[in-house]
Amino acid sequence: MPSEIDVDEFPSVVSVLENAISHYNQRPAFANMGKTLTYGEIDTLSRQFAAYLLDELKLKKGDRVAIMLPNCLQYPIATFGVLRAGLTVVNTNPMYTARELKHQLVDSGASVILVLDNFGDTVQEVVADTPVKQVITTGLGDMLGFPKGAIVNFVLKHVKKMVPDYSIPKAIRFRDTLELGRKHTLPEISISPQDIAFLQYTGGTTGVAKGAMLTHRNLVANMQQAAAWVGINVRLGEEVIITALPLYHIFALTANGLVFMKFGGLNHLITNPRDMRGFVKELKQVKFTAITGVNTLFNGLLNTPGFDEVDFSGLHLTLGGGMAVQRSVAERWKKVTGTTLVEAYGLTETSPAACINPMDLKDYNGSIGLPIPSTDACVKDEEGRILATGEVGELCIKGPQVMKGYWQRPDETAKVIDADGWLHTGDMAKMDDEGYFYIVDRKKDMILVSGFNVYPNEVEDVIALMPGVLEVAAVGVPDDKSGEVVKVVIVKKDPALTEEQVKAHAREHLTGYKHPRIVEFRKELPKTNVGKILRRELREESPGA
Template identity: 80%
Template sequence: MSQERPWFASYPAGVPHEIDVEEYPSIVAVLQSSLEKYRDRPAFSNMGKSLTYAEVDHYSKQFAAYLLGELKLKKGDRVAIMMPNCLQYPIATFGILRAGLTVVNTNPMYTPRELRHQLVDSGASAILVLDNFGKTVQDVVADTQVKQVITTGLGDMVGFPKGNIINFVLKYVKKMVPDYDIPGAIRFRNALTLGQMHALPHVEIGPEDIAFLQYTGGTTGVAKGAMLTHRNLVANMQQSSAWIGQNAKMGEEVIVTALPLYHIFALTANGLVFMKFGGHNYLITNPRDMPGFVKELSKIPFTAITGVNTLFNGLLNTPGFDKIDFSRLHLTLGGGMAVQRAVAERWKQVTGVTLVEAYGLTETSPAACINPMDLADYNGAIGLPISSTDACVKDEDNKTLGVDEVGELCIKGPQVMKGYWQRPEETAKVLDSEGWLHTGDMAKMDENGFFYIVDRKKDMILVSGFNVYPNEVEDVIALMPGVLEVAAVGVPDDKSGEAVKVVIVKKDPNLTAEQVKAHARENLTGYKQPKFVEFRTELPKTNVGKILRRELRDQPPA
């Protein structure tokens, strides 16, 4: 067995080869065990306010009772959440799950076009949105099946008077809350009050029920909902816990959650795994404000932090970060995009803690490979396949390759999604008959079972850990009457790892780069917008007319 799986020999002491997927039937069962065990411990903090596990229990029950008793939602119905990290997030997420419903995580930075697609595709019955993004919901809600919009202000769970001050400042001083009007919308606090009037019925939640519809771009350019079941996420919690639990202290961990909980990495690693540990999550609402983030960090006795390369790099380059007390920090986990050696080495130098790289996908809930937690130094690998996970490298003919041979990385395990929501043909492209998920990432494995990414999904652009699919950017830019042809590619960028560049052949000779960028701002989330616009007389193509993006990446501008 270990001959086929050389990684077992490299496993850290105490990490099992297999985990017990059957220990908990659902995420809710894990949650309930933590709510009982750690009732009086702080669970989530944000903007100076903390909620204990008991309070999360109380509020999430109210929200679940509101969804079932007041909105009369039925098991399996979808509820969307559109907000950054704030106290309402875990309450809503756990409430939706406790009601036997499915969470549809929605990026609050979506444009109306992107939001409309996701709400229509998922068939969401309700959406909880932060006031700052209410205008986007107002613009599309009539085109969707959404029956109820629930709105909330950033300060709504912070308490009086601080919460009121936060809401006032955001709207009237910083002007960050555009006016919107959604007839029939209800405030989140009122929904919780209504929930108190209903008893929460017992809902039977099984391992195969869909917990999250987690949207991911597709090579087709259309975002697809990965169906992540309770079993998928319980498995990934168990796998990650077995891996990092060797040096985590139950009920004592304090983790900094700066990546958004709507992103699969923070959702599972921070929101779920540390909830299982009875950990205390510090939610950072706006990590882009680096000076503010560093100031916040200086007040937190944190033991763990997760992030993407750009986040760690940003912190290292912010004055005051090196003055923080890192004496309790023992876990730094990087994922979502490749960790750069220079950043990892500097992180170790400043904090004294190794930045451990992990690898995963939305489709694997997300963890698939993680480096050993006792790694002395950055090693450039994405790590070893975690417990109960198989990985291999296959060639174009689906033949498994040997040590150090480069091919497509394939993953198999209980954390692999059920498939894409209502897209059997897309599912068949990535999940083969033997249950292998074809990641599209080119990789190799060394003799000790460590995997290395050699080349990424052929055309995908990775901006600060977020996938950008060229087709989607091209589809949007191609809508401009002045554009004859367009290709989108990723170019190296010091800040975000990669940035989007579009190469355009003009139809209208007067078309300017600024017009292209303005059009993109209206239709694409910030990280998908082109940073660079280049005009050419023609685009390189294959003999069948397919644009050669690779050539555009490799060619210097004409």
């Protein structure tokens, strides 16, 4: 394993794509719902979308384009189109509520949003109060060809009732943007390594989502680091990776979208991994070589009938991240698939990979692994001193994958990146004599639900809007399925306030994984002598869900 990687081999994410196109033009690149696009087709279609953005919409270098899509063929076409145009992708969770979406669009200053029809009503609700000048809409079946695409769109809207009615004046269909783009030739766009490729939104201790500025250099560096680490057994041009985690999540974006593009691999996109039976049915039809996921995904698959009948003969890489991998899940995965579930660790702010366990690991070891090439890791105390092996402190990371900073928030950036360039992760960890790192606890109050960050302040702010609530505190409690779930502890102002009213209010204002699963009412909340609510005390009192 090299201790350093060549960060300068590719000046941008676009050059990685163009390298893959030149080497693997006729090879399959992305597959979804029975339709496959080659690298050559991704080349053509992403060029068309880029030309539309530049020549029809007259966007200028650095402008932001929001993409609000699940895993479908439109995602890579649009993402690579935005990047080829010298613009910045703002990845947007399709499950956002109107409140969450409005914040992200206003904060990022996005001038365009591409949205799946299923979520068009959310965009309709807020678009007038944002800087967005053009809305692009698309149906899940739009890139699947005729007649399949038309059938998929019809069933989703009229049979499954998954596409609500919405009306956005002057919105344009995604397929029409490609047609318009065909009329133009994409000019040569100069993209520098320091240009921002993605504004990847992540919560903060304040509960306000912040955009991590991930440059082309950050993403290329992390792709090179992860590719060096996982590429030992890779067969170029032959890998098939199951992409069930959403590509708008930094883990899948880099690990699947970029690393396997460098390998000339095929990303097999799973649009709705929550439909576990459908997911297993799809896995039975694909001879795959790699899969990434979070603990809940692996656990869900293992508990779905028929999973043990899947053909695992080609599988040589299973990478788990986003949340802690549980020993029981890892051991069962090895037993069923014959492949070790290798745990990795990263953050949105590190593009994301920072530590990964060795690929030849025989069994689960409870560690997050070793720092990847060109990455330094250490454990620091409250005063910033580096601690000795075995001592617990805050895990800090330094390397070319560390973000440029938070978008338009230098004060927040200064809180997490110190004067020496160390990123303070907020995770409490220790290192053993062999250099392996172990997460002990989280310094922050952040709650981790199935690999997604939930910030207590945001949940508390929403619940506090209820007239019947006097005080509220949100904490994470252990859960076998999702790692943690959100629990809210409330002091009532209105004695008639019920648990169901609280949950209904949360459903209206928060994405699903942020919903409180447990609601507890108390006479008072534990506080410090200055009146700050002691969340840690509430956590320690909670035996678990």
